Amino acid sequence: MKVVRTVAELRDTVEVSRRQGRTIGFVPTMGALHAGHLSLVEAARSQDDIVVVSIFVNPLQFGPTEDLAAYPRPEEDDLAAARAAGVDLVFLPSVEEMYPPGRATEIETGPVALPLEGAARPGHFSGVATVVAKLLNLVQPDRLYLGQKDAQQVAVIKTLVRDLSFPVDVVVCPTVREPDGLALSSRNAYLEGRQRTTATVLWRALEAGRRGLEAGERAEAVEEKMRAMVTAEQGAELDYAAVVDPDSFGTPAAAGPYLLVLAVRVGRARLIDNMRVAL
Amino acid sequence: MKVVRTVAELRDTVEVSRRQGRTIGFVPTMGALHAGHLSLVEAARSQDDIVVVSIFVNPLQFGPTEDLAAYPRPEEDDLAAARAAGVDLVFLPSVEEMYPPGRATEIETGPVALPLEGAARPGHFSGVATVVAKLLNLVQPDRLYLGQKDAQQVAVIKTLVRDLSFPVDVVVCPTVREPDGLALSSRNAYLEGRQRTTATVLWRALEAGRRGLEAGERAEAVEEKMRAMVTAEQGAELDYAAVVDPDSFGTPAAAGPYLLVLAVRVGRARLIDNMRVAL
Numbered sequence: 001m002k003v004v005r006t007v008a009e010l011r012d013t014v015e016v017s018r019r020q021g022r023t024i025g026f027v028p029t030m031g032a033l034h035a036g037h038l039s040l041v042e043a044a045r046s047q048d049d050i051v052v053v054s055i056f057v058n059p060l061q062f063g064p065t066e067d068l069a070a071y072p073r074p075e076e077d078d079l080a081a082a083r084a085a086g087v088d089l090v091f092l093p094s095v096e097e098m099y100p101p102g103r104a105t106e107i108e109t110g111p112v113a114l115p116l117e118g119a120a121r122p123g124h125f126s127g128v129a130t131v132v133a134k135l136l137n138l139v140q141p142d143r144l145y146l147g148q149k150d151a152q153q154v155a156v157i158k159t160l161v162r163d164l165s166f167p168v169d170v171v172v173c174p175t176v177r178e179p180d181g182l183a184l185s186s187r188n189a190y191l192e193g194r195q196r197t198t199a200t201v202l203w204r205a206l207e208a209g210r211r212g213l214e215a216g217e218r219a220e221a222v223e224e225k226m227r228a229m230v231t232a233e234q235g236a237e238l239d240y241a242a243v244v245d246p247d248s249f250g251t252p253a254a255a256g257p258y259l260l261v262l263a264v265r266v267g268r269a270r271l272i273d274n275m276r277v278a279l
Numbered sequence: 280m281k282v283v284r285t286v287a288e289l290r291d292t293v294e295v296s297r298r299q300g301r302t303i304g305f306v307p308t309m310g311a312l313h314a315g316h317l318s319l320v321e322a323a324r325s326q327d328d329i330v331v332v333s334i335f336v337n338p339l340q341f342g343p344t345e346d347l348a349a350y351p352r353p354e355e356d357d358l359a360a361a362r363a364a365g366v367d368l369v370f371l372p373s374v375e376e377m378y379p380p381g382r383a384t385e386i387e388t389g390p391v392a393l394p395l396e397g398a399a400r401p402g403h404f405s406g407v408a409t410v411v412a413k414l415l416n417l418v419q420p421d422r423l424y425l426g427q428k429d430a431q432q433v434a435v436i437k438t439l440v441r442d443l444s445f446p447v448d449v450v451v452c453p454t455v456r457e458p459d460g461l462a463l464s465s466r467n468a469y470l471e472g473r474q475r476t477t478a479t480v481l482w483r484a485l486e487a488g489r490r491g492l493e494a495g496e497r498a499e500a501v502e503e504k505m506r507a508m509v510t511a512e513q514g515a516e517l518d519y520a521a522v523v524d525p526d527s528f529g530t531p532a533a534a535g536p537y538l539l540v541l542a543v544r545v546g547r548a549r550l551i552d553n554m555r556v557a558l
Contacts, residue, residue: 007444021298104390105408105442110383129384130443133412137444163384164409165286165416 001083003090007098010091010138014052018140022049026141026168028132031055032072032186033081036176040145041085043173052139053082054091056098060106060127067268072189091139098134106130109159112249116240116261117152117272125156132157136166144168149175149183151259151274155249175273177203183273190269194235199266201233202273205241209260213277219243219252222260230264239263239270246276255279280362282369286377289370289417293331297419301328305420305447307411310334311351311465312360315455319424320364322452331418332361333370335377339385339406346547351468370418377413385409388438391528395519395540396431396551404435411436415445423447428454428462430538430553434528454552456482462552469548473514478545480512481552484520488539492556498522498531501539509543518542518549525555534558 004010017024025044029037037053044051055078062068075092082090106126113125136144144161146154154172161170176184181203182196191199205226212222226241245252246259257278264271283289296303304323308316316332323330334357341347354371361369385405392404415423423440425433433451440449455463460482461475470478484505491501505520524531525538536557543550 011446019300103442105386105388105439107384107386110385112383134443137446140446160384163382164413167290167416167419 001079001087001090003079003092005092005094005097007093007138010089010093013089014138014140017050023142024048024139025051025143025145026135026139027051027053027145028135029053029055030057030071030186031078032074032189033078034176034184034186034188036147036149036184038081038085039176040147040173041082041087043171044143044145045086047171048141048143050088051086052089052091052141053087054093054135054139056091056093056131056135058098058127058131059095060099060130061121061124062127063121063123066121067187067190070190070268072186091135098131107133107160109156109163112152112155112159112247115249116242116244117263120239120263125153128153129156129160133160133164133166136161136168141168143171145171145173147175148172148276149185149273151246151261151276152249155247158247181207183271185271187269187271190267192267195267195269198233198235199264199269199271201230201236201266202262202264202271205229205262206260206273206275209241209243210275210277213243213256213258213260213279219258226260226262230262235266237265239265280358280366280369282358282371284371284373284376286372286417289368289372292368293417293419296329302421303327303418304330304422304424305414305418306330306332306424307414308332308334309336309350309465310357311353311468312357313455313463313465313467315426315428315463317360317364318455319426319452320361320366322450323422323424324365326450327420327422329367330365331368331370331420332366333372333414333418335370335372335410335414337377337406337410338374339378339409340400340403341406342400342402345400346466346469349469349547351465370414377410386412386439388435388442391431391434391438391526394528395521395523396542399518399542404432407432408435408439412439412443412445415440415447420447422450424450424452426454427451427555428464428552430525430540431528434526437526460486462550464550466548466550469546471546474546474548477512477514478543478548478550480509480515480545481541481543481550484508484541485539485552485554488520488522489554489556492522492535492537492539492558498537505539505541509541514545516544518544 025048107129304327386408
């Protein structure tokens with residue numbers, strides 16, 4: 001496994017692979033790799049000749065009051081995990097390498113980026129779209145692998161790729177969960193003691209929402225049910241609970257498909273999760 | 280010469296060329312091709328295996344009060360000129376093909392896009408950056424050929440390519456001029472009768488500005504001199520005259536290099552021109 005830290009090295013390596021006609025699968029990450037990330041690597045290995053993983057805690061997608069400084073950066077563990085998973089190339093740039101002084105360009109993806117995470121985290125999705133555009137230009141992958149856990153991020157990146165015609169296929173892989181339903185997330189590392197149990201409220205509320213929709217309840221009633229479950233949970237603070245269209249993140253069509261989405265604070269962790277329901 | 284009108288056909292054609300290892304030179308245009316555009320084609324032919332020209336009057340870069348509807352679209356003449364110049368592929372999409380319903384993504388390139396043309400034409404450079412990003416993703420050229428006549432557009436696109444790491448080299452070619460100094464522009468077609476002579480005031484003012492800088496005059500004095508010359512010209516209406524840094528479009532360094540920039544209305548035509556001066 002090759003580890004490169006500069007844009008120049010990355011370009012050289014990608015250039016060689018492309019000239020050899022080998023397909024590139026790309027998994028962008030912020031590190032703190034867990035089984036969710038590794039499932040994306042596995043998907044990429046099964047479809048592409050070369051698997052590239054980027055590890056970059058992107059400051060553009062963090063708000064001024066968010067956890068940029070605290071975000072875990074276990075570089076040695078990440079490299080060991082990537083090596084064990086069969087990654088061919090890790091791109092591990094510094095902030096200065098990605099964003100030299102004078103950098104100014106930013107991308108906005110419109111309505112899909114405005115509600116929910118976009119409203120709770122102003123500037124977040126612009127930061128996501130901008131870094132993904134840059135990474136796509138650097139890695140030039142054939143396929144981009146994303147996790148369904150960050151559902152609105154997936155919708156934003158699909159919008160980016162479609163609107164700007166990036167020559168890449170977006171492959172979305174299912175959320176990987178603990179046995180009790182908690183979605184894997186690097187931010188689960190913030191959970192202490194009983195908070196770990198409290199955090200399962202996201203899964204329980206999504207399951208209750210799914211059952212509600214399947215029983216014919218209206219979206220508004222289902223949202224209310226999820227909100228009530230989270231609010232009733234000791235140690236959990238509701239950020240939002242909603243039923244949206246999975247692509248536009250606007251109002252779902254009456255016949256679905258629906259996406260149940262949740263954001264909940266548990267201790268220092270702000271956790272998100274979602275579930276797609278087609279009736 | 281191949282003419283394609285859909286994204287799908289373009290992608291297929293580009294894919295074949297790339298697989299053959301042939302380099303692609305790309306000249307984006309809004310059509311109404313003149314000798315300035317053709318000089319870009321010639322530069323591309325001299326360096327690349329395949330020359331792609333896009334012809335697309337991009338609505339995103341026109342303001343609501345601008346000349347989008349009136350902008351010339353001499354398709355037959357353009358195709359004949361491209362064929363005669365040795366273009367290999369013309370991409371001639373409809374607005375619907377480039378911007379299907381739901382399109383929302385836009386790119387902002389920051390400070391370089393704010394003054395002068397950016398201030399006179401709100402949204403213009405966002406429209407330019409967005410269409411160029413999309414065209415780069417579609418054509419995947421090795422080199423992008425731009426004309427120095429649109430100097431701030433060049434600075435905006437260089438910023439876009441640098442900040443988002445598009446894998447392309449930007450080649451800037453000199454402005455092509457009529458014998459009396461008038462810069463070639465598709466908008467010169469709007470000039471009627473005596474306006475054609477009046478329009479040479481841009482070149483005369485730039486030349487006077489250059490002589491001023493070379494004689495040691497300060498940038499502010501040179502700006503004032505250019506403004507006075509345009510204002511004194513019957514039938515010419517000054518939009519702006521400025522001396523800026525050629526890359527940032529901010530205040531130039533004391534020792535230069537300088538870029539003299541002008542925008543002037545003559546009849547229905549809004550004309551721009553510029554001159555680089557290094558002492």
